[in-house]
Amino acid sequence: MGKAQSKLSPEQLSDLQKCTYFDKKELQQWYKGFLKDCPSGQLDKTEFQKIYKQFFPFGDPSRFADYVFNVFDGDKNGTIDFKEFICALSITSRGRVDEKLIWAFQLYDIDNDGFISQEEMLRIVDAIYKMVGSMVKLPADEDTPEKRVNKIFDMMDQDKDGRLTMDEFREGSKKDPTIVQALNLYDGLV
Numbered sequence: 001m002g003k004a005q006s007k008l009s010p011e012q013l014s015d016l017q018k019c020t021y022f023d024k025k026e027l028q029q030w031y032k033g034f035l036k037d038c039p040s041g042q043l044d045k046t047e048f049q050k051i052y053k054q055f056f057p058f059g060d061p062s063r064f065a066d067y068v069f070n071v072f073d074g075d076k077n078g079t080i081d082f083k084e085f086i087c088a089l090s091i092t093s094r095g096r097v098d099e100k101l102i103w104a105f106q107l108y109d110i111d112n113d114g115f116i117s118q119e120e121m122l123r124i125v126d127a128i129y130k131m132v133g134s135m136v137k138l139p140a141d142e143d144t145p146e147k148r149v150n151k152i153f154d155m156m157d158q159d160k161d162g163r164l165t166m167d168e169f170r171e172g173s174k175k176d177p178t179i180v181q182a183l184n185l186y187d188g189l190v
Contacts, residue, residue, distance in 0.1 A: 006035065008082075016083065020090035027086065034082050042079035045069050052131070059133030067124055071106045097180075098170075104180045105169050115163040122149045152179065 008016070008031050016027050038047065048069045052061035072080045072088040080088075091099045108116040108124050126145040142148045156164055156172030164172070173179045 005041075007031070012083075016086060020086055021094035022086065022090060030086055030089075031082055034085060042081055043085060044079050048072075048080065056131050056133070058135050059131045061131040063127035064124070064131045067107055067110065067127060070110075071103065100180055101170050101173055102166070104173070105166055108164075108169075115165060116169060117163045118149060118153055121152065121164075122146065125149050125152075152176065 008028060013024055013027055016022070017024060020027070022030065034043075035041065037043070037051075045066060049062045049065040052065035052068075055061070069080065070076075072084055074084045074087070088103070091103050095103070105116065106112075108121055110120045110123060122145055125148050129145050129148075138148075141151060152172070153162075153164070155175060156168050158168050158171075169179075
């Protein structure tokens with residue numbers, strides 16, 4: 001594996017500025033921190049889970065971290081390089097609402113078939129509930145992952161076919177912004 005280069009080249013910086021909402025100085029700072037945590041320049045699933053564990057010490061974030069990792073890992077090679085990391089972070093922390101919705105849709109669409117099934121949403125919501133543990137008091141109609149998913153599908157699944165299209169997801173998220181709030185984890189970091 002070895003060590004990654006210690007600084008971004010001018011070409012890399014220029015490329016990253018075009019595809020993110022970060023300026024040159026921020027990109028250099030993020031890169032420095034990324035290399036400190038990942039000297040090889042590659043972040044694997046185990047390390048990614050450790051990062052989530054720091055933010056959610058009272059729950060179990062490992063399954064949710066796995067799902068998020070899969071969206072960050074754009075080339076699906078099992079690791080996240082700096083470009084994948086910073087592009088995903090840019091969208092989740094500073095992206096426009098439509099960009100965040102596309103990113104969130106990819107998170108929920110586990111099998112990448114272009115739809116979110118009730119089972120896929122249940123897997124993500126269940127992972128979120130395990131991650132936050134008992135830290136969040138939920139209303140009675142959302143106190144289990146199943147109730148939450150049923151409520152979401154009742155609201156979003158316009159044609160009642162048991163799966164959500166991107167359009168149904170986009171429209172439903174406007175009615176219930178908590179759907180995309182899982183992404184706001186990054187707001188305080190950036």
